[in-house]
Amino acid sequence: MAHLEYPVLDRGFVRLIDHMGSDLSVVNAARVSFGKRKEVFDDADAKLISYLAEHDHTSPFRHTALTFHVKAPIFVFREWHRHRTQSYNELSARYTPLPDLNYLPELDRLMINAGGSNRQAGTIEASDALTHANALEWLEQTQVIYAMLEQHYQWGLKIGIPKEVARITIPVGRYSRMRASANLRNWLAFLTLRMDPKAQWEIRQFANVLGTFIKQTFPHTWGLFVGDAS
Amino acid sequence: MAHLEYPVLDRGFVRLIDHMGSDLSVVNAARVSFGKRKEVFDDADAKLISYLAEHDHTSPFRHTALTFHVKAPIFVFREWHRHRTQSYNELSARYTPLPDLNYLPELDRLMINAGGSNRQAGTIEASDALTHANALEWLEQTQVIYAMLEQHYQWGLKIGIPKEVARITIPVGRYSRMRASANLRNWLAFLTLRMDPKAQWEIRQFANVLGTFIKQTFPHTWGLFVGDAS
Amino acid sequence: MAHLEYPVLDRGFVRLIDHMGSDLSVVNAARVSFGKRKEVFDDADAKLISYLAEHDHTSPFRHTALTFHVKAPIFVFREWHRHRTQSYNELSARYTPLPDLNYLPELDRLMINAGGSNRQAGTIEASDALTHANALEWLEQTQVIYAMLEQHYQWGLKIGIPKEVARITIPVGRYSRMRASANLRNWLAFLTLRMDPKAQWEIRQFANVLGTFIKQTFPHTWGLFVGDAS
Amino acid sequence: MAHLEYPVLDRGFVRLIDHMGSDLSVVNAARVSFGKRKEVFDDADAKLISYLAEHDHTSPFRHTALTFHVKAPIFVFREWHRHRTQSYNELSARYTPLPDLNYLPELDRLMINAGGSNRQAGTIEASDALTHANALEWLEQTQVIYAMLEQHYQWGLKIGIPKEVARITIPVGRYSRMRASANLRNWLAFLTLRMDPKAQWEIRQFANVLGTFIKQTFPHTWGLFVGDAS
Numbered sequence: 001m002a003h004l005e006y007p008v009l010d011r012g013f014v015r016l017i018d019h020m021g022s023d024l025s026v027v028n029a030a031r032v033s034f035g036k037r038k039e040v041f042d043d044a045d046a047k048l049i050s051y052l053a054e055h056d057h058t059s060p061f062r063h064t065a066l067t068f069h070v071k072a073p074i075f076v077f078r079e080w081h082r083h084r085t086q087s088y089n090e091l092s093a094r095y096t097p098l099p100d101l102n103y104l105p106e107l108d109r110l111m112i113n114a115g116g117s118n119r120q121a122g123t124i125e126a127s128d129a130l131t132h133a134n135a136l137e138w139l140e141q142t143q144v145i146y147a148m149l150e151q152h153y154q155w156g157l158k159i160g161i162p163k164e165v166a167r168i169t170i171p172v173g174r175y176s177r178m179r180a181s182a183n184l185r186n187w188l189a190f191l192t193l194r195m196d197p198k199a200q201w202e203i204r205q206f207a208n209v210l211g212t213f214i215k216q217t218f219p220h221t222w223g224l225f226v227g228d229a230s
Numbered sequence: 231m232a233h234l235e236y237p238v239l240d241r242g243f244v245r246l247i248d249h250m251g252s253d254l255s256v257v258n259a260a261r262v263s264f265g266k267r268k269e270v271f272d273d274a275d276a277k278l279i280s281y282l283a284e285h286d287h288t289s290p291f292r293h294t295a296l297t298f299h300v301k302a303p304i305f306v307f308r309e310w311h312r313h314r315t316q317s318y319n320e321l322s323a324r325y326t327p328l329p330d331l332n333y334l335p336e337l338d339r340l341m342i343n344a345g346g347s348n349r350q351a352g353t354i355e356a357s358d359a360l361t362h363a364n365a366l367e368w369l370e371q372t373q374v375i376y377a378m379l380e381q382h383y384q385w386g387l388k389i390g391i392p393k394e395v396a397r398i399t400i401p402v403g404r405y406s407r408m409r410a411s412a413n414l415r416n417w418l419a420f421l422t423l424r425m426d427p428k429a430q431w432e433i434r435q436f437a438n439v440l441g442t443f444i445k446q447t448f449p450h451t452w453g454l455f456v457g458d459a460s
Numbered sequence: 461m462a463h464l465e466y467p468v469l470d471r472g473f474v475r476l477i478d479h480m481g482s483d484l485s486v487v488n489a490a491r492v493s494f495g496k497r498k499e500v501f502d503d504a505d506a507k508l509i510s511y512l513a514e515h516d517h518t519s520p521f522r523h524t525a526l527t528f529h530v531k532a533p534i535f536v537f538r539e540w541h542r543h544r545t546q547s548y549n550e551l552s553a554r555y556t557p558l559p560d561l562n563y564l565p566e567l568d569r570l571m572i573n574a575g576g577s578n579r580q581a582g583t584i585e586a587s588d589a590l591t592h593a594n595a596l597e598w599l600e601q602t603q604v605i606y607a608m609l610e611q612h613y614q615w616g617l618k619i620g621i622p623k624e625v626a627r628i629t630i631p632v633g634r635y636s637r638m639r640a641s642a643n644l645r646n647w648l649a650f651l652t653l654r655m656d657p658k659a660q661w662e663i664r665q666f667a668n669v670l671g672t673f674i675k676q677t678f679p680h681t682w683g684l685f686v687g688d689a690s
Numbered sequence: 691m692a693h694l695e696y697p698v699l700d701r702g703f704v705r706l707i708d709h710m711g712s713d714l715s716v717v718n719a720a721r722v723s724f725g726k727r728k729e730v731f732d733d734a735d736a737k738l739i740s741y742l743a744e745h746d747h748t749s750p751f752r753h754t755a756l757t758f759h760v761k762a763p764i765f766v767f768r769e770w771h772r773h774r775t776q777s778y779n780e781l782s783a784r785y786t787p788l789p790d791l792n793y794l795p796e797l798d799r800l801m802i803n804a805g806g807s808n809r810q811a812g813t814i815e816a817s818d819a820l821t822h823a824n825a826l827e828w829l830e831q832t833q834v835i836y837a838m839l840e841q842h843y844q845w846g847l848k849i850g851i852p853k854e855v856a857r858i859t860i861p862v863g864r865y866s867r868m869r870a871s872a873n874l875r876n877w878l879a880f881l882t883l884r885m886d887p888k889a890q891w892e893i894r895q896f897a898n899v900l901g902t903f904i905k906q907t908f909p910h911t912w913g914l915f916v917g918d919a920s
Binding site: 017018025029030033059062065087088090095096178179183 | 258264
């Protein structure tokens with residue numbers, strides 16, 4: 001069974017593993033209140049689903065589910081796991097040595113600050129005067145650091161340091177993997193916060209790809225979510 | 231799309247609307263910890279899933295979902311809705327008059343007390359000395375009461391009492407309908423409490439039928455749940 | 461220990477049992493992100509808490525708790541219990557006969573329709589042409605119905621119908637009691653929906669009183685919630 | 691306001707910030723089912739609370755709350771945050787440089803493997819033949835690595851790498867801080883998993899200290915939890 005997958009960042013990805021429901025199941029759940037059910041999504045459904053979204057009637061969007069497989073750096077998962085309505089299973093460095101894959105940003109990304117303000121835009125604090133030369137050198141040094149950390153990690157494992165302890169020098173830029181499941185409503189709540197320009201650029205890349213998958217499986221709901229339900 | 235449906239009590243039912251996942255998705259979620267994934271459920275999976283269940287590793291059972299449509303008396307829903315991990319959409323008497331369908335127990339059921347102790351078993355309190363004649367008379371009178379309540383309800387609606395107020399005399403034995411969704415782990419937690427002999431007999435009938443559906447969709451997990459994983 | 465209590469409807473009430481936290485604990489939780497903590501709520505805190513509320517940063521509002529004891533009609537609890545972030549313990553008619561207390565609306569309330577539209581305002585459907593004479597008669601008949609239901613209930617209990625079955629004719633207008641706990645953030649989410657003019661008038665009366673208690677315990681947060689943080 | 695605080699590991703701690711409720715509030719919540727409330731915890735309460743615990747009636751334990759402030763290494767928080775019933779606010783490396791505090795295990799701890807099996811106990815895999823000399827060298831090298839990582843981090847911040855990116859080489863052994871809140875029932879569910887010998891030794895040290903605080907605030911419930919309710 002081949003799953004659709006999109007690459008994210010330099011070595012990550014998002015893969016849709018499974019899903020349940022459609023735009024039609026949303027409206028049918030809502031129609032339980034009125035005692036009706038339909039087989040085909042029509043204009044009246046489009047109107048109903050808009051009403052539900054506008055009035056924050058979230059329950060009909062919950063009789064659905066999407067499971068994703070995600071490969072992302074640990075610092076991205078650290079932000080991700082604050083969303084407590086998703087179910088997670090992640091690769092555990094207690095039992096399995098984490099592969100030597102680490103996030104290295106592209107040069108351009110270093111020019112974007114927290115909250116998305118781009119330095120070129122004139123909102124630079126004095127301390128943000130990052131030069132291209134410095135940025136390049138930092139990227140190079142970061143690679144050296146990553147290599148050294150991997151060497152230390154492997155050496156620890158080799159001499160018999162328990163895996164769960166040997167990992168303490170693993171950097172938060174290292175890639176891990178997880179499966180994450182939630183219903184449509186909770187995925188949209190996640191995207192509201194993580195597609196926002198105030199979210200860190202890296203997690204936004206993952207959020208955007210999740211959005212692409214949701215658009216494919218729940219096109220009408222997605223249109224309402226991004227404000228383009230025409 | 232025809233959904234499988236089983237009758238419950240005198241006028242209720244449980245219908246499986248949709249589901250996501252299988253026994254295989256449970257073990258594949260668990261294997262994320264070790265970085266592996268498989269296509270077919272085999273003996274090693276059977277062993278793994280037993281381990282997960284025994285050691286209360288619940289997260290792998292959460293990348294799944296089942297949506298049911300349920301018709302049950304209000305007093306059953308009152309107990310059901312204490313389970314806060316399910317998502318619900320129920321027929322609303324604020325907007326739609328509730329159909330005139332009320333639960334009338336069978337004679338035998340009246341002989342079973344709270345907590346499942348059968349009166350014949352000798353655990354009768356003095357006050358429980360229910361005679362067949364009294365039981366029959368009570369059933370008859372209850373039908374009269376139901377008819378009277380329906381008449382009062384219809385009259386209220388007819389003279390213009392707002393639906394949301396006219397409903398105040400609706401008895402908790404009246405049937406309502408809902409859609410309920412949860413992941414496998416949370417359905418099993420529900421069944422642990424509601425298939426228990428201490429649960430009220432009526433909700434146990436619904437729980438048993440839910441179990442039948444779960445057995446069909448997650449046979450191996452079900453075997454472990456009921457302690458028959460041979 | 462005497463708890464503060466406000467009456468609601470004809471026989472209900474809301475009583476504050478216990479609470480944890482203050483406006484200061486909200487900002488101190490937020491300040492963990494920056495590594496600071498303070499002893500007294502000042503102007504900078506007022507600014508911070510406004511920022512948190514505006515940008516939907518809900519987590520700092522969650523290190524708090526309020527427990528209420530509530531007496532309300534069953535149909536009110538039916539709506540209330542859809543809020544799955546509260547913890548509940550309710551009087552159980554399986555074990556304890558429900559006291560003979562039933563909700564009887566005042567005459568004026570019958571003139572308000574679902575969604576809060578007042579009939580006088582000209583939004584009357586034909587079927588809503590409720591006359592004062594009919595309303596009065598309906599109230600009188602409802603009282604007769606209530607009395608009859610209580611008689612049937614008591615008779616069932618007396619002849620030995622199990623409590624859990626004898627209750628099936630109890631009307632949803634009967635009063636029950638519960639203890640409900642949630643953190644500040646989740647109480648506010650409840651009030652957003654239940655103080656809304658679209659909520660049923662009865663539950664709005666309870667929501668308003670809950671708001672009064674929250675105003676006393678978290679005055680600054682409350683000011684922001686109702687849009688009056690001046 | 692001074693909060694009680696216990697040190698954990700080489701540089702961490704757990705501090706009780708606030709709490710709501712007592713053993714008495716647990717039984718009073720349970721007694722709502724029967725319509726009673728008491729002022730003093732007595733023998734009947736002891737019996738009732740045992741019954742609740744034995745029969746897994748969790749709701750009465752939820753009308754309570756405890757908020758802790760915790761300083762722990764990131765890898766401990768990574769495990770901690772899988773518990774989705776707690777509310778968290780953590781120091782953010784997006785906004786505040788993380789102080790240069792890193793976890794360095796003691797020599798003895800290196801001799802304990804995942805799952806708690808001690809190497810001396812004879813359950814050593816070949817690869818686990820850690821010698822004291824190697825262990826000491828690893829500890830020394832780990833300190834060197836930590837120093838180098840801090841240097842790289844500070845240099846990145848200095849040349850203007852955005853804080854949220856400069857952090858990518860921070861090791862998961864670095865200390866962070868958070869505030870965590872949950873009700874008693876959910877704290878006990880956390881401790882069931884994290885005081886277990888199969889849990890990683892480091893998080894167990896935090897769990898044990900949390901237990902000490904719970905014992906002080908809910909002594910009777912704690913006695914039942916650890917199986918010593920005499």
